Amino acid sequence: MARSLERLRTQYAAKPGDMMKRGGPGGGPPGRGMTGKPKNARMTIRRLLGYVGKYWYKLVLVLLCMLLTTVTSLCGGYLMAPIVDHLALAVNPDTVITMSPFERIADGILNRITAGETVQNWIASGTIQAVSAYVAVALLVLAVIYLVGVVTTYLQARLMMSVSLKVIENIRNDLFEKMQTLPVRYYDSHPTGELMSRYTNDIDNIDVMINNSLVGLVSGLISLVGTFIFMVTTSWVLTLVTIAFIPVFLFGGMMIAKRSAKYYAAQQAALGAVNGYIEETVTGQKVIKVFNHESDCVEEFSLLNGDLKDKQFGAQFWGGIMWPVMGNVSQVTFAVTIGVGGILMCTGGFTPGALTVFAGYSRQFAMPINNMSQQATTILAALAGAERVFAVMDAEPEVPDLETAEATEIRGDVVVEHVTFGYVPEKTVLKDITLYAHPGQKIAFVGSTGAGKTTVTNLLNRFYDIEEGSITIDGKDIKEYPRDWLRKNIAMVLQDTHLFTGTVRENIRYGRLDATDEEVEAAAKLASAHSFIMRLEHGYDTMLEGDGANLSQGQRQLLNIARAAISNAPILVLDEATSSVDTRTERHIEHGMDRLMKNRTTFVIAHRLSTVRNANAIMVLEKGEIIERGTHDDLLEMKGRYYELYTGKKELD
Numbered sequence: 001m002a003r004s005l006e007r008l009r010t011q012y013a014a015k016p017g018d019m020m021k022r023g024g025p026g027g028g029p030p031g032r033g034m035t036g037k038p039k040n041a042r043m044t045i046r047r048l049l050g051y052v053g054k055y056w057y058k059l060v061l062v063l064l065c066m067l068l069t070t071v072t073s074l075c076g077g078y079l080m081a082p083i084v085d086h087l088a089l090a091v092n093p094d095t096v097i098t099m100s101p102f103e104r105i106a107d108g109i110l111n112r113i114t115a116g117e118t119v120q121n122w123i124a125s126g127t128i129q130a131v132s133a134y135v136a137v138a139l140l141v142l143a144v145i146y147l148v149g150v151v152t153t154y155l156q157a158r159l160m161m162s163v164s165l166k167v168i169e170n171i172r173n174d175l176f177e178k179m180q181t182l183p184v185r186y187y188d189s190h191p192t193g194e195l196m197s198r199y200t201n202d203i204d205n206i207d208v209m210i211n212n213s214l215v216g217l218v219s220g221l222i223s224l225v226g227t228f229i230f231m232v233t234t235s236w237v238l239t240l241v242t243i244a245f246i247p248v249f250l251f252g253g254m255m256i257a258k259r260s261a262k263y264y265a266a267q268q269a270a271l272g273a274v275n276g277y278i279e280e281t282v283t284g285q286k287v288i289k290v291f292n293h294e295s296d297c298v299e300e301f302s303l304l305n306g307d308l309k310d311k312q313f314g315a316q317f318w319g320g321i322m323w324p325v326m327g328n329v330s331q332v333t334f335a336v337t338i339g340v341g342g343i344l345m346c347t348g349g350f351t352p353g354a355l356t357v358f359a360g361y362s363r364q365f366a367m368p369i370n371n372m373s374q375q376a377t378t379i380l381a382a383l384a385g386a387e388r389v390f391a392v393m394d395a396e397p398e399v400p401d402l403e404t405a406e407a408t409e410i411r412g413d414v415v416v417e418h419v420t421f422g423y424v425p426e427k428t429v430l431k432d433i434t435l436y437a438h439p440g441q442k443i444a445f446v447g448s449t450g451a452g453k454t455t456v457t458n459l460l461n462r463f464y465d466i467e468e469g470s471i472t473i474d475g476k477d478i479k480e481y482p483r484d485w486l487r488k489n490i491a492m493v494l495q496d497t498h499l500f501t502g503t504v505r506e507n508i509r510y511g512r513l514d515a516t517d518e519e520v521e522a523a524a525k526l527a528s529a530h531s532f533i534m535r536l537e538h539g540y541d542t543m544l545e546g547d548g549a550n551l552s553q554g555q556r557q558l559l560n561i562a563r564a565a566i567s568n569a570p571i572l573v574l575d576e577a578t579s580s581v582d583t584r585t586e587r588h589i590e591h592g593m594d595r596l597m598k599n600r601t602t603f604v605i606a607h608r609l610s611t612v613r614n615a616n617a618i619m620v621l622e623k624g625e626i627i628e629r630g631t632h633d634d635l636l637e638m639k640g641r642y643y644e645l646y647t648g649k650k651e652l653d
């Protein structure tokens, strides 16, 4: 039965990745597509300034360019005044022209360029050529001014882009570097999809903010102030008329922006749900087919898809209506301004040129205000994103190595004493575990799924630190070794295989980067991987993609074993390393590994009891406790749990 839209939306909108849990404790950040509001904007801005401030010299240049751009645009507009006025004079020489201060300056400059003759003289001479010459010169000056404007606009955009790209490059680097220092525990509570969205959504938003919003805000402010000054000096009466319309702009703009922001957020959430659903359907396609859930899937998808369409409609409608509405309001302003200006012109004290210029200004005056209020939404979203990025950067890293930690040679004498451990405080997973392994010994763990076998190995290499009990290697507490040294000395085949994008050879060599090609092959032979590798199209140079999707599960395990086998570590951990391999191959590996294990301490976790028979000691784990221990023969004699498991009286459950 298909789920309801409500249910689907809550399940998938909150889902930042594939089949992942929700954000971790401490109120994990919202999932993909969500924007949210910053909790501590001031602090976040300060940190962002730390990144941006490094390029202050470029920012100063950007500011300079913005000023020039605004000035050229305003001055260019103003040149229209003397041009129009002189054309008016040419038409009717009796027109009374009272120039505003700026117009007088502009006229003065133009007159100077046209050989110092005043325009009145030219007009008096009555030659149309004279007027044409004036206009031609004015247009030339106009062209030069606008050219400067084009250059400064270009420079400003280019500089700002280089700053913002550099900033997000640095943020990405810092974030990635930080992630390498985070403990395994962090990844337990922060699913892949969620961390991915730090790099995609959040950092993108920061880029947009620095590149567009910040520039829009500052240049909007400059142009607002500049326009205002020019307007007041041209006509304060008309300035008042224009200002009277500002509340209309602000109110209308805000109303629309609010609604569009609401729909935009809903659209993003709906988009997240649709994407999450597609992702899950793609990864789970086989399971869907196995259980014939295709039609349910289509039904559920069309629900989510329809929802997305509705939200997109709202978002696009309200987003698209902004400019037409504002445009019409500014047309009204324009008309009123022309009307009042016309009256002023008739009563004198206002020139046709000044009115032309003013009408243009009044039109563009309100634009920055609107623009700025729109940027506010983007900026808030970007700050919220930046906050989440910084939260990852502030996460507690792995505890630093002890000052006294020393990379002394490790032989592999492992002693675990009275270790009690839980991933979370409320649930104890291992209870009072005590065991030892001498160099070269093979210790096996058997027990049901969830008994705590993997957990024991997680403690050996300090994926998790213990609080009760002690683990020593060669008589030294594992905390007294530098963490990377410890891990270098413990080769592991993890229960979950992972192969990287790269060739087969590179993947095996991952275990020891200085291994020669011969050593790689030897390790592959040891792991019984050589023959199947040779059957691959390009042998050892075959590219593996998508976690080795082109291999069988068993083949993936063999490569993981080869990778561990190539390492010279004195301690080896095999966590169900051969669970997907057939028994014959498993036996092959065992013979190979026996040679390898000779001088190594090996911990083996295996489901098939036949593979652990020759272990020096077998630990039977049940619910986090070692309930039986001894050699295969001891345990059989004991006639306890192991005996039951081995003789098949009881299955591993």
Ligand SMILES: Nc1ncnc2c1ncn2[C@@H]1O[C@H](COP(=O)(O)OP(=O)(O)O)[C@@H](O)[C@H]1O
Residues within 6 Å of the ligand: 188, 423, 424, 429, 447, 448, 449, 450, 451, 452, 453, 454, 455, 456
């Ligand atoms: N990262 C983790 N966070 C919280 N609990 C975990 C984690 N890994 C394992 N557990 C829990 O610890 C218990 C033991 O798991 P594990 O050691 O993987 O069992 P085994 O390897 O024997 O199958 C299980 O109950 C499991 O749910």
Ligand SMILES: [Mg+2]
Residues within 6 Å of the ligand: 453, 454, 455, 495, 575
């Ligand atoms: Mg396990």
